[in-house]
Amino acid sequence: MGLGLTPNQAKVYQTLLKIGSTTVIQIAKSSSVRREDVYKVLPALEKMGLAEKLLGKPALIRATPVAGALASLILDEKVKSDERIATMKKKFQLLSKAKWAQPLVVGEEESLYALIPEGKAVIAKLSNLISGLKSDVFWIGTLKEISHVTAVLSTEISGSVHRGVEFREIIEDFRPDEAQIKQIQHTLNAKSVDIRFNRQPLNRFAVFDGKEAMISTTRKSTSEDTSALWTTDTNLIGVLSAYFDMGWRESEELNDQQSTK
Numbered sequence: 001m002g003l004g005l006t007p008n009q010a011k012v013y014q015t016l017l018k019i020g021s022t023t024v025i026q027i028a029k030s031s032s033v034r035r036e037d038v039y040k041v042l043p044a045l046e047k048m049g050l051a052e053k054l055l056g057k058p059a060l061i062r063a064t065p066v067a068g069a070l071a072s073l074i075l076d077e078k079v080k081s082d083e084r085i086a087t088m089k090k091k092f093q094l095l096s097k098a099k100w101a102q103p104l105v106v107g108e109e110e111s112l113y114a115l116i117p118e119g120k121a122v123i124a125k126l127s128n129l130i131s132g133l134k135s136d137v138f139w140i141g142t143l144k145e146i147s148h149v150t151a152v153l154s155t156e157i158s159g160s161v162h163r164g165v166e167f168r169e170i171i172e173d174f175r176p177d178e179a180q181i182k183q184i185q186h187t188l189n190a191k192s193v194d195i196r197f198n199r200q201p202l203n204r205f206a207v208f209d210g211k212e213a214m215i216s217t218t219r220k221s222t223s224e225d226t227s228a229l230w231t232t233d234t235n236l237i238g239v240l241s242a243y244f245d246m247g248w249r250e251s252e253e254l255n256d257q258q259s260t261k
Helices: 007-019 024-031 035-047 066-096 121-130 143-153 154-162 178-187 232-250 252-261
Strands: 052-053 060-063 112-117 135-143 166-171 194-197 205-208 212-216 228-231
Touching: 007 024, 007 035, 007 060, 007 135, 024 035, 035 052, 112 121, 121 143, 121 154, 121 205, 121 212, 121 228, 135 143, 135 232, 143 154, 143 166, 154 166, 166 232, 178 232, 194 252, 212 232
Parallel strands: 135 166, 166 194
Antiparallel strands: 052 060, 112 228, 135 205, 205 212, 212 228
16 A cells, blocks of 8 residues: 555555466455456556456466566556646646735845745745855755755755856865765865864854855754744844854865865
8 A cells, every 4th residue: 555556456456466367266266356346456456567467267366576566567557647747837826926925125125034834845845045145155064954955955056056046065064085075075065165174063054145044043954954044134143154154264165175185
């Protein structure tokens, strides 16, 4: 059922896997599914690529190999997922054109604050901020957090880099060896961003174009696990900028560390 089958489909398929080629009568007896329901289930299993009917008298039914069945189910789910995503994109395009969906212009109001709850909301907020970048972003986070966001929002980050946005990142509370340094440079595409690491725990936040900030509210490992405070408070952003500059000066460059080793 975890693979997307109904209870009766799961029972019939498991029965076929256990007893091999067999008749509808035997399937009904072994699976405790009524014969008339087995007749309803089999066409669906055949369509999903999970079972096949052998021609002859009596007609025998057998399960397809598990590996092939899994590939079939994955393909089916991918098609459904692609269709749902395409539909969602169309709906969001329509929503974005609605008169009431006016974008927020930072600076129209002073000192805006919002608590972004943990989960998808944090990633969605980061996606919007990175997609709208014009000049630079500086960010302090854990290796796991930075790697996670970089992987999930790779398209948005690549687009910003292509526009000439400058990325500066500090990996906090980190003591890398040479293998880890190479992994970081590969995973985070160090050619596109300027990365340093600090051996001490630091406050975790990101500032976008010097106008908006996202501040982690807990010490959990990834962005999706922690809530965040979003703000346009210029005084607070000024304090964060000074804190980052101090941390940047005290942090070590990955390339320097690798050459030292």
